[in-house]
Amino acid sequence: xxxxxxxxxxxxxxxxxxxxxxxxxxxxxxxxxxxxxxxxxxxxxxxxxxxxxxxxxxxxxxxxxxxxxxxxxxxxxxxxxxxxxxxxxxxxxxxxxxxxxxxxxxxxxxxxxxxxxxxxxxxxxxxxxxxxxxxxxxxxxxxxxxxxxxxxxxxxxxxxxxxxxxxxxxxxxxxxxxxxxxxxxxxxxxxxxxxxxxxxxxxxxxxxxxxxxxxxxxxxxxxxxxxxxxxxxxxxxxxxxxx
Amino acid sequence: xxxxxxxxxxxxxxxxxxxxxxxxxxxxxxxxxxxxxxxxxxxxxxxxxxxxxxxxxxxxxxxxxxxxxxxxxxxxxxxxxxxxxxxxxxxxxxxxxxxxxxxxxxxxxxxxxxxxxxxxxxxxxxxxxxxxxxxxxxxxxxxxxxxxxxxxxxxxxxxxxxxxxxxxxxxxxxxxxxxxxxxxxxxxxxxxxxxxxxxxxxxxxxxxxxxxxxxxxxxxxxxxxxxxxx
Amino acid sequence: xxxxxxxxxxxxxxxxxxxxxxxxxxxxxxxxxxxxxxxxxxxxxxxxxxxxxxxxxxxxxxxxxxxxxxxxxxxxxxxxxxxxxxxxxxxxxxxxxxxxxxxxxxxxxxxxxxxxxxxxxxxxxxxxxxxxxxxxxxxxxxxxxxxxxxxxxxxxxxxxxxxxxxxxxxxxxxxxxxxxxxxxxxxxxxxxxxxxxxxxxxxxxxxxxx
Numbered sequence: 001x002x003x004x005x006x007x008x009x010x011x012x013x014x015x016x017x018x019x020x021x022x023x024x025x026x027x028x029x030x031x032x033x034x035x036x037x038x039x040x041x042x043x044x045x046x047x048x049x050x051x052x053x054x055x056x057x058x059x060x061x062x063x064x065x066x067x068x069x070x071x072x073x074x075x076x077x078x079x080x081x082x083x084x085x086x087x088x089x090x091x092x093x094x095x096x097x098x099x100x101x102x103x104x105x106x107x108x109x110x111x112x113x114x115x116x117x118x119x120x121x122x123x124x125x126x127x128x129x130x131x132x133x134x135x136x137x138x139x140x141x142x143x144x145x146x147x148x149x150x151x152x153x154x155x156x157x158x159x160x161x162x163x164x165x166x167x168x169x170x171x172x173x174x175x176x177x178x179x180x181x182x183x184x185x186x187x188x189x190x191x192x193x194x195x196x197x198x199x200x201x202x203x204x205x206x207x208x209x210x211x212x213x214x215x216x217x218x219x220x221x222x223x224x225x226x227x228x229x230x231x232x233x234x235x236x237x238x239x240x241x242x243x
Numbered sequence: 244x245x246x247x248x249x250x251x252x253x254x255x256x257x258x259x260x261x262x263x264x265x266x267x268x269x270x271x272x273x274x275x276x277x278x279x280x281x282x283x284x285x286x287x288x289x290x291x292x293x294x295x296x297x298x299x300x301x302x303x304x305x306x307x308x309x310x311x312x313x314x315x316x317x318x319x320x321x322x323x324x325x326x327x328x329x330x331x332x333x334x335x336x337x338x339x340x341x342x343x344x345x346x347x348x349x350x351x352x353x354x355x356x357x358x359x360x361x362x363x364x365x366x367x368x369x370x371x372x373x374x375x376x377x378x379x380x381x382x383x384x385x386x387x388x389x390x391x392x393x394x395x396x397x398x399x400x401x402x403x404x405x406x407x408x409x410x411x412x413x414x415x416x417x418x419x420x421x422x423x424x425x426x427x428x429x430x431x432x433x434x435x436x437x438x439x440x441x442x443x444x445x446x447x448x449x450x451x452x453x454x455x456x457x458x459x460x461x462x463x464x465x466x467x468x469x470x471x472x473x
Numbered sequence: 474x475x476x477x478x479x480x481x482x483x484x485x486x487x488x489x490x491x492x493x494x495x496x497x498x499x500x501x502x503x504x505x506x507x508x509x510x511x512x513x514x515x516x517x518x519x520x521x522x523x524x525x526x527x528x529x530x531x532x533x534x535x536x537x538x539x540x541x542x543x544x545x546x547x548x549x550x551x552x553x554x555x556x557x558x559x560x561x562x563x564x565x566x567x568x569x570x571x572x573x574x575x576x577x578x579x580x581x582x583x584x585x586x587x588x589x590x591x592x593x594x595x596x597x598x599x600x601x602x603x604x605x606x607x608x609x610x611x612x613x614x615x616x617x618x619x620x621x622x623x624x625x626x627x628x629x630x631x632x633x634x635x636x637x638x639x640x641x642x643x644x645x646x647x648x649x650x651x652x653x654x655x656x657x658x659x660x661x662x663x664x665x666x667x668x669x670x671x672x673x674x675x676x677x678x679x680x681x682x683x
Contacts, residue, residue: 083465086531138419145415149406152491158469159402163416166398166462170420173451177423180447184430235492246582246626248553254580261568261576268567329561330577333621336527337580338553344580472529 010089012229013238019222019229026219033212040205057115059205063213064108065129068136069171071101071217075143076168079161091157092232094164095147096224100217102140108133128182132175139167153232254339255347262351276356277363280313284367295372302371303432306381307388307425309367310360314389315417317356318396319403319410321348322467326404332471342460345467349397349459357389373436380435380445384428387448394459395420401466423451476505476658478540479554479628481526486535488518488525495521496532501679503629505658508651508673510665513681519664520560522681523633526662527557539629553581556627558635562618566607570598570617573606578624592620596646611638619650630654632663644669 041059075097082090112130113123124130146163150156233239249257266273287305288298298305325331325348334344364385365378373381399417403409431444481503488496495518503509511519524530526537528548537544537551544551564573574589593599596616601609609617615638622630630651636644648670651661655675663669670676 135419135422138415142412142416142419145412146402149403149409149412154491155469155472159466162398162462162466162469163402166420169458170423173423174419177426177447181426181430246624249580249583253583257576257579261565261572264572264576265565265567324565328565329559329563330565332529332559332561333557333563333577334580335529336552336555336557338549339580340549472531 010087012089012233012236015089016226016229019226023219023222023226026215026222030212030215030219033208033215037205037209037212040208045201045205046199054115054118057111059209061108061111061115062206063210064104064111065133066210067213067217068101068104068108068133070214071097071104072136072139072164072171073168075101076164079164083158083161083165088157088232089229091161092228093221093225094161095157096221096228098140098144098147100220100224102137102144104213105133105137105140109137126182128179131178131182135174135178136171139171143167249339251339251343254337255343258334258344258347259351262348263354266351266355273355273359276313276317277359279316280309280360280363281367283309283312284370287371297372299372299374299436302368302373303377303381303436304425304429305371306364306368306373307385307429307432310364310385310389311392311418311421311425312414313360314356314392315396315414316410317352318393318400318417319413321352321397321400322404322470323400323409326467326470331467335468335471341464341467345397345401345463346394346456346460349393349463352397353390353393357386357393360389361385373432377432377435380441381432384431384441384445384448387445387452388424388428391424391448391452391455392417392421394455394463398459398462398466401463401470404467404470424448427451476628476660479505479658479660480538480540481629481660481662482538483526484536484538486522486525486532486537488521488530488532490521496525496681499535499681503660503662503677505628505660506655506675507677508655508661508663508670508675509677509679510663510669510671511679511681512665514683517681517683519681520633523557523559523631523662523664527555527631528552554628555631556622556625556629557631557633558618558622559633560637562614563621564606564614564617567605569603569605570609570620571602573617574621574624578621582624582626584624588624592623593617595623595650596620597642612640612643615639616643616646619647623650628659630659630661630663632661632665634665635663636665636667636669648673 037059041056045056047053047055075094078090078097079094081087082094109130112127112133116125117123143160143163147156147160150159230239284305287301292298322331325334335341337344361382364381365373365375368378368381396413396417399413402416403413406412427444427448431441431448434441434444482500483502484500486496486499487494499522501509511522513519521530525532528544528551539551539554563577565576568576570593571589574592575584578584590599590602593602596619598609598613598616598620601613606614606617615635619635622632632651635647639647644667651663651670652673652675655661
């Protein structure tokens with residue numbers, strides 16, 4: 001079986017070039033879609049009859065939460081590939097994903113908090129999704145802290161890869177346990193962040209925003225990964241030749 | 244020279260025995276997490292109220308949190324000495340499946356730290372107003388929980404061996420992964436106290452424990468190899 | 474333990490430490506009855522090479538062959554036939570000399586009290602058998618580590634600076650043990666600065682260059 005295309009992709013000079021070419025496409029498409037979704041969500045979509053206009057922050061909150069989990073899975077898969085097949089570029093990709101995922105998680109928490117204040121008067125509530133996002137943030141921070149604690153980059157790559165894999169197995173367990181935990185108390189209300197009764201008109205801007213966020217992810221990862229490649233390959237001849 | 248190769252189970256038993264022997268000669272180190280456990284549970288009434296009926300409401304949770312923290316305290320040094328003096332390297336080179344040896348070590352560690360916490364829990368629980376009716380559930384949930392935590396902590400300790408200020412990092416890595424244990428364990432105690440059946444929560448704890456038992460050694464092996472390869 | 478066909482080969486080993494390309498296309502073979510002494514200036518990669526052979530460091534490219542088959546995918550099998558003496562002695566200070574052997578060498582081969590005593594006697598520390606290892610001198614600790622190696626019943630010995638901390642008698646002991654081992658058909662690879670069996674007929678050299 002010819003794996004040459006794969007090996008070519010995994011070689012830093014090629015990856016650096018390819019990423020440099022596709023990043024602007026991701027970037028502009030992402031910007032376009034996000035603007036479209038914002039306009040649609042703020043202006044065109046109808047207000048929810050229960051929650052008024054406040055719910056509109058859902059259009060940022062839900063995609064952020066989705067992306068925070070998506071990024072963790074991508075990070076774990078990349079780390080796993082790097083660990084099992086010893087491909088340095090995969091480790092670099094995992095490292096590039098982490099701050100992006102953490103930012104999405106933080107954005108989800110912030111928008112959740114902003115949603116909560118006018119609706120229910122508190123800046124924080126122990127809702128299933130917010131609590132899960134908080135724990136996910138801890139997982140991201142732990143991953144980044146572990147990476148940062150090693151001087152040896154190989155050990156940093158491989159140790160954090162093991163952590164990411166252990167984490168990704170835990171994420172469903174954490175989700176389930178948090179959900180279980182919130183359903184136990186009769187006093188606490190059901191998920192406060194239930195999507196309002198879904199109409200198609202509300203779903204469209206949501207999906208456009210998710211698409212926009214996915215493309216943003218593509219752009220951000222491409223840019224960060226190029227930076228990682230530069231940093232890791234700083235002594236390599238191909239870089240000196242290209243400069 | 245016709246030497247007989249040691250069977251894996253016998254090798255694992257040797258590791259288990261060795262750690263117990265070593266701990267016996269340094270029993271003061273073994274007592275520390277237990278003392279910490281009692282001190283921390285004492286902090287809660289002092290910080291809130293001496294009223295047992297009020298403490299009872301969060302008592303199960305407090306015992307659980309203290310047990311997790313005390314276990315973590317003991318875990319940081321789990322592999323440190325063995326990696327520093329080269330013993331771990333010899334384990335990697337022994338030709339025995341590394342996962343079994345590491346699991347034996349974690350088991351010894353649990354007997355020395357987790358088990359005492361479990362046995363002490365009715366006593367500290369009483370200080371927090373927990374009735375005797377919950378003792379069984381409390382101990383069973385902690386048995387499963389501390390066992391799982393020893394394995395998770397073993398993975399974390401293997402990853403962070405030799406890192407400066409490793410104990411803080413270890414807690415940061417392990418505690419988020421231990422949240423499900425905390426939720427199911429303390430909930431089981433509360434359910435028992437309220438007259439509901441804790442069986443569901445205990446079953447979930449057991450499921451997590453067995454998953455950790457089967458997958459944990461793989462992750463620990465990988466982590467130890469990474470720590471030793473340099 | 475059969476030494477027939479126990480040939481070790483390294484083919485085109487390349488290894489990096491961080492950014493430095495330490496081992497470049499290192500190739501050699503060792504046959505039963507041979508002692509390979511790896512020499513070279515400090516930092517040239519002697520320890521790196523030995524660790525690559527043991528599987529404690531990955532080689533970017535290149536292969537290791539043992540008994541005519543590649544070691545890749547058969548690490549544990551190969552490791553069982555390999556005895557390693559590194560810079561560290563792998564001793565627990567709180568355990569006695571006998572206990573140290575029982576709990577470490579015992580992981581590989583089933584040991585009896587007689588075997589342990591005989592080995593302690595061979596390395597000259599039988600009288601120290603029940604003392605905690607931390608009370609042994611540096612030379613005695615090294616001898617205890619040698620005892621562990623002997624009990625491993627390995628075909629291929631990997632020795633990293635074996636005579637560290639040893640006096641003249643200790644160095645003679647190491648030389649005698651290596652000669653006995655290879656005369657029975659075993660193999661040995663050692664990294665050493667000093668004279669070590671430099672005039673022996675079983676000696677072959679591998680000089681690493683920076």
